Amino acid sequence: MKRFLVFLAASVMMAAVVSCEYDSPDIRFQQTTTVTNDYSDLVKALQDQTLTISKKLELLEEALKNQTLTLSQKMDLLNKAYENGVLKYEEMAQKTIEAIGSLGATVAEKLAAIESALKVQTTDLNAKLALIEKALGLIKEASEQGFDGNAKALELVKSAIESLKGSVEEKLAAVETAIKNQAMALETKLALVDGTVKAGLADNAKAMELVKSAIESLTGSMEEKFAAVEAAIKGQTMELSSKLVLIEGAVTAGFTDSTKAIELVKSAIESLSGSMEEKLAAVEAAVKNQTADLGSRLTLIEEAVRAGLADNVKATELVKSAIESLTGSVEERLAAVETAVKNQATDLSSKLALIEGAISAGFAGNAEAIGLVETAIESLKGSVEEKLAAVEAVIKSQTTELSAKMVLIKGVIEAGLADN
Incomplete structure (x- = not known):
């Protein structure tokens, strides 16, 4: 009997040991799950060469659903997943957008997360476009609350471009390809152009080419293209x-005229955020920027005066700044002034201020000045009487210098609108 009881006891113990061995995988699995819920252990797991890709993906998915991890931590995990070959860049970009949407983070936190993803080095700019568009959408929302959207957008796009692998030529080629992408919004393309200039990949002439490509890539009717430009x-x-370059391009492409162009310049000024001083500073910067032609800058100055951002004295200063920003030979600068003087979107007083500036800058003498005035008068719309009325209004203006008025009168005589 004793032997039987000892045998029975031994059997029970063996069964218990066997049972523990069968249960042990579950115990170890539970421990693994607990470990990988810890942020630092998740990072180690993603870097662990002994784990399969499928296992790493499983752990990553669980982490992204984990509400206790911050958005910054989730972005670090996504970066680590990309660095260790767990995710392709486009997959990382998509998961970044999903992570942003699933958390109640602030706009600043969301933009920081996008910036983190944009700084990752890759040759694929197109994969970054979804992130850029997401960022622009967030910025648009935040701008309504006084957020400096323009500065942040430029910073993000610049980061995306600078992080591209390859030579300057290869980076520029990637930008050109993206600009021609018809699935991308015009606003995103133009932000891309801005970022390309800021990153030092394109000069003003190249920037104008890129804007032209962006406009040419628009599809739909003339009305739809104009609506895209307006937006x-x-x-x-x-x-x-x-924006001035975009307006120029729209006029050249033929889906807006000079009258609508003035309205677009007005809209561009109205879209400026900040105090009156900040808005005027933005106008001054645009006037000095050589990407837009001189005629567009004159229109901007006129609209700034109408919007109450500048008085006539300030307007004259801005015109002088625009002339001082001109580069090239005397002949090239004079040609730029002549083109601006022919622009029918600017009024006579602005053209006269421009001619004054050309005289002051030393690349137009009296003979050239009279010729420019004559050109300015010829560009005026309307009958002889209406043109004379425009001249009389400028002559009566107290902001125009006497010497400029005398040149104007000589130009009127040369144009045959008045005799001696």
Whole structure:
């Protein structure tokens, strides 16, 4: 009997040991799950060469759903997943957007998360476009609450471009390809142009080419193309100078005229955020920026005066700044002034201020000045009487210098609108 009881006891113990061995995998699995819920252990797991990709993906998905991890921590995990070959860049970008949408983070935190993803080095700019568009959408919302959207948008796009791998030529080629992408919003393309200039990949001439490509890539009717331009002009993610270039491009492409162009310039000024001083500073910066032609800058100055951002004295200063910013030979600068003088979107007083500036800058003498005045008068719309009325209004103006008025009168005589 005793032997039987000893045998029975031994059997029970063996069964218990066997039972523990069968249960042990579950115990170890529970421990692994607990470990990987810890942020630092998740990082180690993603770097662990002994774990399979599928296992790492499983752990990453669980982490992204974990409400106790911050957005910053989730972004670090996504970066680590990309660095260790767990995710492709486009997958990382998509998961970044999903992570941003699933958390109640602030706009600043969300933009910081996007910036983190944009700074990751890759040759694929197109994969970053979804992130840029998401960022611009967030900026648009935040701008309504006084957020400086233009500065942040430029910073983000610049980060995306600078992080591209390859030579300057390869980076620029990636930008050009993205600009021609018809699935991308015009506003995003123009932000991309701004960022390209800021990153030092394109000069003003190249920037104008890129804007032209962006406009040419628009699809739909003339009305739809104009609506796309108008929406971009009203947005707060582009610099004022880029908006002027866009307006020029729209006029050249033929889906807006000089009258609508003035309205677009007005919209561009209205879209400026900040105090009156900040808005005027934005106008001054655009006037000095050489990406837009001189005629567009004159229109901007006129609209700034109408919007109450500048008086006539300040307007004259701005015109002088625009002339001083001109580069090239005397002949090239004089040609730029002549083109601006022919622009029918600017009024006679602005053209005269421009001619004054050209005289002051020393690249137009009296003979050239009279010729420019004659050109300015010829560019005026309307009958002879209406043109004379415009001349009389400028002559009566107290902001125009006497010497400029005398040149104007000589030009009127040369144009045959008045005799001696």
